[in-house]
Amino acid sequence: LVNTWEDLQSTTLTALRDEKLLGGIVKVPVYPVGPITRAVSGLKSDLFDWLDKQPSESVIYVSFGSGGLLSYEQMTEVAWGLELSQQRFVWVVRPPTIEAADAAFFTAGKGGDDPLSYLPDGFLTRTQSLGLMVPFWAPQVDVLNHPSIGGFLSHCGWGSTLESITNGVPMIAWPLYAEQKMNATLLTEEIGVAIRSKVLPSKKVVQREEIEKMARMIIEDNDGKNGIRGRVKELKHSAEKALSKGGSSHNAFSQLEKQCKVCMERQNASAQ
Template sequence: MTAKTFVLYPSLGVGHLNPMVELAKHLRRRGIGVVVAVIDPPDNDAASAEATARLAAANPSITFRILPAPSSPDVGAHPVKRSHDTLRLAKPVLREFLRSLPAVDALLLDMFCVDALDVAAELAIPAYFFFSSGAGALAVLLHLPYYYPTVPSFREMGKEALLRFPGMPPIRAVDMVATVQDKESDPTKVRLYQFKRMTEGRGVLVNSFDWLEPNALKALAAGICVPDKPTPRVYCIGPLIDARKKGTSGGERHACLPWLDSQPRQSVVFLCFGSKGAFSEPQLKEIARGLESSGHRFLWAVRSPPEEQITSPEPDLERLLPAGFLERTKDRGMVAKKWVPQAEVVQHEAVGAFVTHCGWNSTLEAIMAGLPMICWPLYAEQATNKVFMVEEMKIAVPLDGYEEGGLVMAQEVEAKVRLVMETEEGRKLRERLVQTRDMALDAVKEGGSSEVAFDEFMTDLENPLH
């Protein structure tokens, strides 16, 4: 049997590219040929081109193709609408590219690339979605086009109003996806269109594992999230994460790693907020005060405040943090500018807690390291992830005060750090995470649920009856 070739089609931006590459590596390990087709409009950020080049160099067995495509002509539109328009306008470019390949056995689409379904149908290529977040978020988003028309805008409901979705714990209105808070807005209309069309795919590959999200998977399998048509089959094939151990990423080790080597086991609180996570100067000062008064060791990745990032990408720590903070905490804390190798840090045995923005990739990395989390969601579906992590999976505790751009106070930072690092509740959280890590490892080994699900997806692909 000749090897299959899959084309992976990520949405715009680095955040969508990285999970797709983890999927590509997974496919390559199974002997499947992979082409990652990256749309590059003229106004796309340079970071995406850099990231593509870096990923291509690091993964020589995966083919990357940059497809130059027109940008959205609507220059003043919301970024969600512009991105959607650009992907729609890229359809002819994608069509020509797919036609140029000797064979394409499947098209694996990012959740926002729904208009590519038209190209797949035209060329008779089976199209599946890859959903890089959890099954809980998928269940909520697939139901949203049916739920939202019957209620007011989430923004108008009052932040404590509880929303009820099939099979899910109640979600506060303020914790719903940031881009759908106002139902009359362009971004909401785009998202509802995308979530509705996702059901046209032949199936959805989800970066999660069965044991972690049984209620969401039950609701999806029962078809109650999508009331008016069949729900595509969901295959949990995760966790797909970059599982490199420390020291294997080549080149110099980041300065934080030798520092961690010298710290006691599970003694360090790690704070890191993803590629876009940046705070105002007042908020940085509150975090610093909370860490200092907690008395715990910490490693903290700090970016310049959002409004300063273009003029001063390197944060001026002396100015941004409280006077004397760096000096007073130098024996037990390390502040890193901009970036740390998160995948290696969370696996380090000195780390005992992780203050995170609840990006799904970061959540899975922490699960694979058995690391308790303190949740500080910032954008996208992170606040929704937080609800599942705290209420359903019981692998995290939430910080209070972040909602609607509010300040999280120093006392709150200190209280949650102490809770995880010092209390009985923190000990139970740690035990739960050891169990969760063991179940994740079970899922991805031979005969585990994620491996079985992947085999079922491959069998479905062979099925001509769709």
């Protein structure tokens, strides 16, 4: 059972079914039954009151996942990049990692448990009309489902990726570890629903100028169906169709059900 659908990863699925390719290794049926994502909870808070006041598709949602942390230096560059871009944003912010390059900052006794204390001096004041900082956690599915969200600066975990696509939100790919680098390549080079920096964030600090450029690009993409915003909206509708009756994922579930019945009948016959 694979949490994807035919239109999203047709090349990969074809390879998994071909005995001369990946199918020769897998050697079992592959059922793409996605996208399976968390449901919108309908939460209400000051965050959504703020989002309600913003124009449609004008806000960048910034979150690096439950385990994604930035260095103090990179956190500073992200803050400056967002500020320089002059794009609206919601940033789920956490304290940075402690790295050798940041030792002087922590040795000086700065920081602590409050993630906002690590932001550049005056950042909150200068961006109070543009952005909203959310310490530690936000209801991501609800945020991505909001009509004011126009981009997602994401670590490219598969759950976040599906949540973004199924809500029609293009991404700035910011992979940090594990399979996220592979996902980022898939999203930018094959599927075409994301942009990314020239250097891997896990290898080198991405500078504020490039972050500013990507933030502007993701919101100001006006290429219609030829741009990433048009492409991600096509996939949103494709995902809905895949899960509907007669869709590819619905049919995959039906095939699995039939296969399970055949196996049970064989087991019953053997027992008799």
